[in-house]
Every structure is written in structure tokens, then in C-alpha cells.
Amino acid sequence: MKKILTFATIIMSFLALSVSVHADAKSEIISKLVSVTSKYTDSSYKIVDIDKDGKVEGIAEFHAPGYGSARTFQIYKYKSGKVVRVLNDYVYGLSKFTVYKNGIVAYGAGHGGEWYRYYKLTKGKYKLKGVKSRVARAGGGAYNGPWAYSNGKKTITKAAFNSAIKGIKKGKKKTVKPF
Numbered sequence: 001m002k003k004i005l006t007f008a009t010i011i012m013s014f015l016a017l018s019v020s021v022h023a024d025a026k027s028e029i030i031s032k033l034v035s036v037t038s039k040y041t042d043s044s045y046k047i048v049d050i051d052k053d054g055k056v057e058g059i060a061e062f063h064a065p066g067y068g069s070a071r072t073f074q075i076y077k078y079k080s081g082k083v084v085r086v087l088n089d090y091v092y093g094l095s096k097f098t099v100y101k102n103g104i105v106a107y108g109a110g111h112g113g114e115w116y117r118y119y120k121l122t123k124g125k126y127k128l129k130g131v132k133s134r135v136a137r138a139g140g141g142a143y144n145g146p147w148a149y150s151n152g153k154k155t156i157t158k159a160a161f162n163s164a165i166k167g168i169k170k171g172k173k174k175t176v177k178p179f
């Protein structure tokens with residue numbers, strides 16, 4: 001009986017520590033988000049378990065000077081005892097993103113067009129691998145045009161785009177409205 005009570009005490013201590021670590025992580029993520037977004041008058045943030053691992057992440061969005069009408073979009077995680085930025089990009093019209101085991105697909109529309117941005121999870125950070133965009137009614141355009149493809153820096157073929165984003169949309173998905 002003594003062994004069972006000792007084991008139960010150890011388990012309860014571990015669970016209490018685990019809850020405390022998660023609470024500290026959330027508190028530190030919120031602190032980071034407030035620090036980042038408080039520099040801008042047009043900003044917001046959200047706390048959500050993006051990747052369904054039981055731990056919260058922070059999403060920040062703000063309008064930074066020098067980027068026209070684009071907005072900065074960032075995701076923060078708590079890793080190894082500190083808050084780490086795992087995604088940083090500049091987008092216009094972000095309305096949702098879909099999270100998969102190996103990456104994120106962000107969607108936005110506006111200024112007469114719509115786009116999808118594909119980020120692959122590589123070494124704990126999301127790296128932009130491809131962009132699919134077009135003139136579209138969804139973004140206020142007069143018609144839906146053909147899709148154009150890029151790697152984020154230059155125009156590429158559809159085949160090169162498909163190769164670049166291969167494996168991102170695997171497994172269960174979770175759609176997140178950033179704000």
C-alpha cells in the first residue's frame with residue numbers, strides 16, 4: 001500500500017508540475033505577444049493550441065510601417081523554457097490558416113486577388129515553400145484569373161510549386177481563424 005501511495009504522490013506531483021509549466025508557458029507567450037503588439041496601434045493577438053499538441057501557441061498580427069498595406073503575421077511557441085518565434089511573414093488579407101502535422105497553409109484575399117501560402121515545418125520553424133495566387137472575385141476582382149505560382153521570391157511552374165509543397169497537407173487538419 002505504501003508503494004502505491006508513493007507512486008500516486010509522484011504522479012500527482014508530476015501532473016501538478018506539468019500544469020504549472022503549461023500555465024507559465026501561456027503566461028510567457030502572452031507577455032511576448034503584448035510586448036510585440038503594443039508597439040503598434042493596429043494590432044491583435046490570439047492564444048490557441050494550433051498544432052493540437054496540448055500546448056498553446058501565440059499568434060500576433062500587426063501593421064508595421066514600411067510594408068504598405070501588408071500585415072505582419074507571427075506565431076510563437078514555448079520551447080526549451082523560452083518563447084520562440086516559429087513563423088514570421090508579411091501578408092495582406094489573412095483570413096484563415098489550416099494546420100497539418102508538417103506545415104501550415106494560410107489563405108487570404110483582398111486588393112482584387114486571393115492567395116495561399118504554404119509553410120513547411122522544418123527544424124521547429126515554419127518556412128515558406130510556395131505561394132499560389134490569382135486575380136479573384138473573392139478579393140474584390142472582376143473575374144477569377146488563372147493561378148500563378150512562386151516560391152516566395154520568384155515565379156515558378158505549377159510542377160515546381162507542387163514539388164515544393166509536397167508533404168505539407170498530410171494528416172489531420174485544423175483550421176484556425178487568426179483573429
